[in-house]
Amino acid sequence: xxxxxxxxxxxxxxxxxxxxxxxxxxxxxxxxxxxxxxxxxxxxxxxxxxxxxxxxxxxxxxxxxxxxxxxxxxxxxxxxxxxxxxxxxxxxxxxxxxxxxxxxxxxxxxxxxxxxxxxxxxxxxxxxxxxxxxxxxxxxxxxxxxxxxxxxxxxxxxxxxxxxxxxxxxxxxxxxxxxxxxxxxxxxxxxxxxxxxxxxxxxxxxxxxxxxxxxxxxxxxxxxxxxxxxxxxxxxxxxxxxxxxxxxxxxxxxxxxxxxxxxxxxxxxxxxxxxxxxxxxxxxxxxxxxxxxxxxxxxxxxxxxxxxxxxxxxxxxxxxxxxxxxxxxxxxxxxxxxxxxxxxxxxxxxxxxxxxxxxxxxxxxxxxxxxxxxxxxxxxxxxxxxxxxxx
Amino acid sequence: xxxxxxxxxxxxxxxxxxxxxxxxxxxxxxxxxxxxxxxxxxxxxxxxxxxxxxxxxxxxxxxxxxxxxxxxxxxxxxxxxxxxxxxxxxxx
Numbered sequence: 047x048x049x050x051x052x053x054x055x056x057x058x059x060x061x062x063x064x065x066x067x068x069x070x071x072x073x074x075x076x077x078x079x080x081x082x083x084x085x086x087x088x089x090x091x092x093x094x095x096x097x098x099x100x101x102x103x104x105x106x107x108x109x110x111x112x113x114x115x116x117x118x119x120x121x122x123x124x125x126x127x128x129x130x131x132x133x134x135x136x137x138x139x140x141x142x143x144x145x146x147x148x149x150x151x152x153x154x155x156x157x158x159x160x161x162x163x164x165x166x167x168x169x170x171x172x173x174x175x176x177x178x179x180x181x182x183x184x185x186x187x188x189x190x191x192x193x194x195x196x197x198x199x200x201x202x203x204x205x206x207x208x209x210x211x212x213x214x215x216x217x218x219x220x221x222x223x224x225x226x227x228x229x230x231x232x233x234x235x236x237x238x239x240x241x242x243x244x245x246x247x248x249x250x251x252x253x254x255x256x257x258x259x260x261x262x263x264x265x266x267x268x269x270x271x272x273x274x275x276x277x278x279x280x281x282x283x284x285x286x287x288x289x290x291x292x293x294x295x296x297x298x299x300x301x302x303x304x305x306x307x308x309x310x311x312x313x314x315x316x317x318x319x320x321x322x323x324x325x326x327x328x329x330x331x332x333x334x335x336x337x338x339x340x341x342x343x344x345x346x347x348x349x350x351x352x353x354x355x356x357x358x359x360x361x362x363x364x365x366x367x368x369x370x371x372x373x374x375x376x377x378x379x380x381x382x383x384x385x386x387x388x389x390x391x392x393x394x395x396x397x398x399x400x401x402x403x404x405x406x407x408x409x410x411x412x413x414x415x416x417x418x419x420x421x422x423x424x425x426x427x428x429x430x431x432x433x434x435x436x437x
Numbered sequence: 438x439x440x441x442x443x444x445x446x447x448x449x450x451x452x453x454x455x456x457x458x459x460x461x462x463x464x465x466x467x468x469x470x471x472x473x474x475x476x477x478x479x480x481x482x483x484x485x486x487x488x489x490x491x492x493x494x495x496x497x498x499x500x501x502x503x504x505x506x507x508x509x510x511x512x513x514x515x516x517x518x519x520x521x522x523x524x525x526x527x528x529x
Contacts, residue, residue, distance in 0.1 A: 069511045073504035080503045121468070121484075406495060408461065417465040418488075 082346030085399040092431045093386060093394050097150050100432055102414035104146045104157065107139050107428045109413060110421045111160050117175075119421060127364050129176025133198065135422045136173065140164035140205045142428030144212045145435035158213060165209060165218055174198050180244040186221070189228040192235065194242030194300070197249070199225050200256030204323055207262040208436055226263045229256050234274055238303040239281030248300035250286040251365075254317035257282065258324025279325045291354035292335025296365065308357050311340045311350045311377030312366040319383040319433060333384040341381075341393060342373065347403070348396025350377035375404075379426055383433030401427065442513035450506060457498055460491045 091099035115135055120128040143157045143164070167173055171184060177198040178184050185195035206222035209215075232241045233256065243252045261275045286295050288309035294317050296307035318332035339354040352366045352374035353359050362368040367375025378397055385394035405416035405423065416424050467487075 065512065065515045068515065069508040072511050073508040076503035076507065077500045081499045084499055403495070403499065404492065406461065406464065406491075408465075415465070417461055418491075420468045 078345055081403065082399060085402040086346065086395060087402075089395040089398040090391075092398065093391055095149050095432065095435070097153070100146055100150070101153070102409060102412055103424070103428050103431065104143060104153070106413040106415040107142060107424050108157065108160050110135070110424065111139050111143075111163055115421050117172075122364070124364075126176050126180065129173075129179075130197075130364075131422045133168065133173050133176065133201070135425045136164040136167045137201050137205055138422070138425035138429040140168070141208060142425060142432055144205075144208045145429065145432040148212050148437070149432065149435035154213075161209060161213075162217070165205060168202050168205060169218075169221060177244075189224050192232060194232065194244075194248070196241045196256050197243040197252040199229060200252055200254075200259055200320075203229065203259035204255055204262065204320060207259055207266050207323070211262075211266045212436060222263065226260060226269075229260055230271055230274060233257065233260070233278055236300060238285065238298070238300055239278045240286065240298060240300045240303075242300050247297065249297055249313065250282060250294045251296070251313035251317040251320075253278075253286075254282065254294075255320040258320045258322075261324030275324065279328050283328050283331065288354070291339040291357075292331065293339060293354055294332065308360075309354060310366065311336055311352050311354075311374050312380065315350065315377045315380035315384065319380055319387075319430070322384065322387050322433070323436070329384065330388060333381075333388050336377070336381055336384070337390070337393065340374075340377065343396055346396060347400045348378075348393055349373040349400050350381050350397075352377055379423075379430055382427075382430040386431070387434040398431070439513070446506065446509055446513065453498065453502060457494065460494055463487065464491050 088099050115132065117125075117128050117132045120131045122128055122131065140161050143161045147154045147157050147161070169186070171178070171186075174185055177195055181193060181195060183191075183193070185198050188195075203222065203225045206218050206225065209218055210222060229241075233239065233253075240248045240250060240253050241256065242248045257275060257278045260271050260278075263269060264271055264275070282294070285303055286298055287293065288295060291309050293309035293311060293314040295305045296310040296313045298305055298307075314332050314336055318329045318336065321329035321332065336350060340351040342349050342351055351359075351372045352362065352369045353372065359369055359372045362374070365376060369375075378400055382394060382397045382401065385397060401416075404418060405427065406418050407414055407416045416427055419427060464487075467484075
């Protein structure tokens, strides 16, 4: 009898352990399957540029643009950052919508008026108040001067060139011509091939936008600044790039070329996107450096480290967003663009999954919105996810 | 699985779903993420705390909750015959 009881107790113990192991397996398996499926929904459709995937996000951004965004819509805690984000929202929205139009000409009627609304806003003095405040003068009224205003003028000029290319219209030709002439003159006189964003502050990433906009302008209008662009691209790729990691230095002295910050992924990733409009070869090299030095992958997710291996990681700033475990918010988001441009489906999908995990997209009323993104995040996601659309 | 087990799992699932939906609404309505994305700004700490809490909840829902509920269902379903088996053996 006692032997029977012992056998039964042993069987019960075995069964209890079997249940525990089964439950443990059921607990541990989903984290390797569910997140990559959940967050990866729509990644292939975005990569392939399918309108069904792109349109809801474009509609979400279109709603922000139609409703109008003011500087008070941003609350970073710093008025200069608020101004930059205000400007960046319209800049990225315009680029994203132009890329959608270029890839799907049937959307032109719907989105081109919104692009024009963005460009009109970008040209208003109010939106460049952050730049005016830093310089003490207005960027558009002082185009004949030697002051940099690099970020405002360079970022805006990329949009004006893209508008000219995609729309075929001449509505903004005048500011496009004048800004390009100013950038050509200023960059041509710059001893290090770099001009200032703000007084005594120069960032190679902002110069990527300015230089790429000159090359883009040439492609659109038939003008020829190839000698200057070639020289500036060489300087960017050599003097302002870390030879080991291949990443752009984040900040340099525009007169001496001295490095004020480390090579970083956030600047390199955005610079590579802008450079894709101007010099594809340098853009590809920057992307290859990001992939080689900064890409991290786990369970179908991918992220970009802010600093290359061997460099002490910081806590992050307005450029990178918070750096958590060495990973860069902005670097990860911006690399989506060049992953698509360079036809790297695997990395694109990994980055997309992380973007969805952190951005938390929801679909509502035929619109897709990243709830964590706000107006700037959604505009950036549209521009990055649809990058490469403008030939 | 007993009705009691099913009800408890159901209530937990519903509570998590409601909490998740409410947190989505808060994030969308108050745009607290911007404070987290601008670490150089003088952001209100409460915003940063809310954004981090939301992200932790989202990570839990996507990474851990599916396995957690599956494991609980597994326990509830497979433990039931074991309990009845033990009970019948005790009666004998």
